[in-house]
Amino acid sequence: MILDSKIPDGPLAEKWTKHKFNIKLVNPANKRKYDVIVVGTGLAGASAAASLAELGYNVKAFCFQDSPRRAHSIAAQGGINAAKNYQNDGDSVFRLFYDTIKGGDYRAREANVYRLAEVSVSIIDQCVAQGVPFAREYGGLLANRSFGGAQVSRTFYARGQTGQQLLLGAYSALSRQVANGKVKLYPRTEMMDVVTVDGKARGIITRNLITGAIESHSAHAVLLCTGGYGNVFFLSTNAMGSNVTAAWRAHKKGALMANPCYTQIHPTCIPVSGDHQSKLTLMSESLRNDGRVWVPATVEIAEKLRKGQISPNDIKEEDRDYYLERKYPSFGNLVPRDVASRNAKYVCDEGRGVNETGEAVFLDFRDAIIRDGEDTIRAKYGNLFDMYQQITGDNPYKLPMMIYPAVHYTMGGLWVDYNLMTNIPGLYALGEANFSDHGANRLGASALMQGLADGYFVIPYTIGDYLAQSGYDKVGADHPEFKKSEKEVQDRVQKLLSIKGKKTVDHFHKRLGKIMWDYCGMARTAEGLTKAKAMIKDLKKEFWTDVNVLGDNEELNQSLEKAHRVADFIELGELMVDDALHRNESCGGHFREEYQTPEGEALRDDENFAYVAAWKYLGEGQEEELVKEPLVFENVKLTQRSYK
């Protein structure tokens, strides 16, 4: 199998412009003849659904939450990048492109990343026009801040809740199209399968989460905007409902899954407090602009701290190790996420962790408060500080915050070409659900940028190219392929309900999460991964013989919802382990202990691994087939990333 990424010819800076001219258009009067299904209503889904409806397509938008406004994009805190260069500090489209490629450890496509940087400027204009209240300077113009992995200030923000404001902007655009009758909303509806007819995506099967009804929906194209799969680790910063089911069902129908092992572990999360923990809470990376990361210089001091014999404020300046500033003088506390996370792990592994479990480091605002005053810090991060205090009971204005890395984002996802189409014609993947723009590590404030770029400014163009060539003819939801898929979904539901084993769904999810975190988390080894693979296989067998899913299908049944999701997470977990095991190099979020530089940095192997690893499902119980898409770099020189 050969993957065609459909990257346009010509110089990097002209590719998108040329491509937009060369692709086919659908006449405005004909757009109403096409139906498009959008699954997920986060930044990518809501922006795509609204923009396509504005163009005249008939859109059906699905989400499992009770309202499209609840999608997990809402929880993004820090900001959104754009190469506006409003700060006159040397930013440009090329610099944003370069930072993103480098930050991704040279494992993303140049053309996609350049386009992302190019359209970033329009996103800010669009959001402002919608009434998104970004932070402003006293002169009335937009304010910026800086973020990890960049040396310019290009991040636009709305206090510590930028994702909320951007999502509500996209939701408002979506709501307007619902009112116009161009979008039909299906909240509390979960996608259970993709339906293909003659090799093309023609619709989806859904389950109404209130009534349990299994239903078919047909369309000319299907967009999966269903986010990432971080919940495979059980504990992550994802929302409780975030899941891989839509993407995984598509994968089992033939869509390739690319780079599934690329997981982002976010350095600044609130540490785990006990076994009851259901999720982890992120503290925005923007805090690293003013907070200084440190641990005690010696294990002895750290031990005293853990036993509660001393308070962090008692520790003298010379006994503090600001390890990021020490090791990376030019980027300091603003090194990329993977570097910051790994270093937190190292100092804790050395025994210098600062909380009871030994798995936490300090993020200290003392110096910033002395420098700028408490009011300034409150204005910048007030809601984050309040959130921290609510969860931990500590006051971060008086005591340094305690943080530890947690799973946050998955760079891997469904393989897509330059048009965001998977290898199944008519099936697209947008936002975090695809693999395309962040390589092996995503920079802060780039997820919002990518979600909105895909939805507002890429798919409205590229979908036309496919639809113009596919014809108007509809395949009805009564087609035998739909009936067949409905039956498969119903059988699976019945199977889950009939096992009636002894263990709860959460029991399996927690065990899977532990395997993934221990062996496929921040640091991985061939030995550990091999072990993990066997453990996951056993877990899968046990799940399908001993899980207990209560209740019936024909009702609101949260155990059944979760059982579907966890069953898919288990299968995905195995593929992530395969991917991590085959990639005999370290890059970005994928750190194999066998492959590191003498300083402990990720050691890439560009000669053998400068490719996208796309996996093809071959059938139940079979090993998946690896398909490689070589990455060609014509505009950047591959170097060992250095943030020193």
Added chain:
Amino acid sequence: MNLTLKIWRQKNKSDKGGFKDYKVSDVSKDMSFLEMLDVLNEQLSEKGEDPVHFDHDCREGICGMCSLYINGKPHGPLQTTTCQLHMRSFNDGETITIEPWRATAFPVMKDLVVDRSSFDRIMQAGGYVSVNTGGVPDANEIPIPKRIADEAFDAATCIGCGACVAACKNASAMLFTSAKISQLALLPQGQVERKERAERMIAQMDAEGFGACTNTGACSIECPKGISLTNIARMNREYFSAVVSSENV
């Protein structure tokens, strides 16, 4: 700590429903309220009893999906969302009463889960600026005084959870609706549709069966995001000036 929970159980929309008592033990003070319910649900599931259904998603206090009327207050004793309420706010041996939001416009679907799609329909009636994607001016061509931007932002932080409705003796949605009307009335982008927006959103709010406002202020006190009552005053002003000069006759 050990607790007694008095929880509203209701099989579906048409079921009458009623309270049922449960005991949970070994609750840690560091658990969130929802994690405490997770523990209960694991216990129930192991015994083969139907777990208590409740809405929740982000568990970070921002998605607005969690609800729960706890001991007579929406989201419990603190001014926060239920997912951000921790068990250190309760005492050992306490009995905690947990109910769904109660409002005609929020029908109960099961146990503690309610249908809040009426909020979506209010937004669909006018909670937006009618701009299509593309063709908009450069972001810095619309300067906005910081004070105005900040005030609009304060209104825009509403998470649409419905606590305001649950807190109100009239089950009024004035705080929710006014937050969006205020945000867009303050900003230059919202001026073009300002009058029509106020008229349409308020008409939809009434059509959904939400009650009127009698200015008790319970909504704002219970709002997890501290949305100010000033927004309701502004909405009333917007509405009256829209109606007296209405072009929709």
